[in-house]
Amino acid sequence: DIQMTQSPSSLSASVGDTVTITCRASQGISIYLAWYQQKPGRVPKLLVYAATNLQSGVPSRFSGSGSGTHFTLTITNLQPEDVATYYCQKYNSAPRITFGPGTKVEIK
Amino acid sequence: QVQLVESGGGVVQPGRSLTLSCAASDFTFSTYAMHWVRQAPGEGLEWVAAISYDGSEESYADSVKGRFTISRDNSKNTAYLQMSSLRAEDTAVFYCAKGGERYSHGSTYINSWGQGTLVTVSS
Numbered sequence: 001d002i003q004m005t006q007s008p009s010s011l012s013a014s015v016g017d018t019v020t021i022t023c024r025a026s027q028g029i030s031i032y033l034a035w036y037q038q039k040p041g042r043v044p045k046l047l048v049y050a051a052t053n054l055q056s057g058v059p060s061r062f063s064g065s066g067s068g069t070h071f072t073l074t075i076t077n078l079q080p081e082d083v084a085t086y087y088c089q090k091y092n093s094a095p096r097i098t099f100g101p102g103t104k105v106e107i108k
Numbered sequence: 109q110v111q112l113v114e115s116g117g118g119v120v121q122p123g124r125s126l127t128l129s130c131a132a133s134d135f136t137f138s139t140y141a142m143h144w145v146r147q148a149p150g151e152g153l154e155w156v157a158a159i160s161y162d163g164s165e166e167s168y169a170d171s172v173k174g175r176f177t178i179s180r181d182n183s184k185n186t187a188y189l190q191m192s193s194l195r196a197e198d199t200a201v202f203y204c205a206k207g208g209e210r211y212s213h214g215s216t217y218i219n220s221w222g223q224g225t226l227v228t229v230s231s
Contacts, residue, residue: 032215034208049219089153089218097215
């Protein structure tokens with residue numbers, strides 16, 4: 001099975017900072033990678049699909065990049081409302097749809 | 109606005125069965141794959157199962173294969189998750205979720221989520 005890892009597992013940054021979260025697949029998954037944001041006590045929300053496509057309505061300070069085995073989610077100009085846990089998800093083939101372990105983002 | 113409303117959660121004893129339902133509205137249900145995703149208390153997201161838009165293909169996480177069955181009734185705009193031989197480690201909030209691409213056989217990202225229903229497996 002393809003394993004998904006994320007780094008870091010948590011981070012603390014200041015408002016206005018640029019934050020980068022990395023997601024790695026143990027084998028190539030082309031661009032079949034999505035990113036989700038889950039705020040405390042809330043339902044997950046799709047941010048990015050197909051590695052780089054921003055979901056409608058998501059602020060442009062969020063961006064995704066990568067292909068194959070290495071992907072990144074970048075948040076520029078970090079805002080207080082971005083406090084959340086971020087998950088990557090691979091979907092290149094069922095039955096192996098897999099979420100990464102998550103990255104918790106906090107504000108300093 | 110897509111609406112997904114789960115029901116059927118509750119407290120169940122280990123080894124027993126439970127069926128979750130997901131009532132969908134405000135989109136063409138029959139053209140999208142549907143997923144179930146769960147989240148144990150304080151833990152991350154775990155994909156559980158998916159079913160193709162027409163119900164012809166099902167897929168499962170290894171942790172539930174042989175115990176859980178996903179199904180759908182396109183005439184009722186409803187998806188289901190039948191859970192049997194429940195274990196304490198199945199305790200979680202179960203989310204019904206909609207695939208993001210039309211006519212998918214299951215391998216899609218998720219672009220809409222229900223509010224979730226809590227399943228507690230305890231004696």
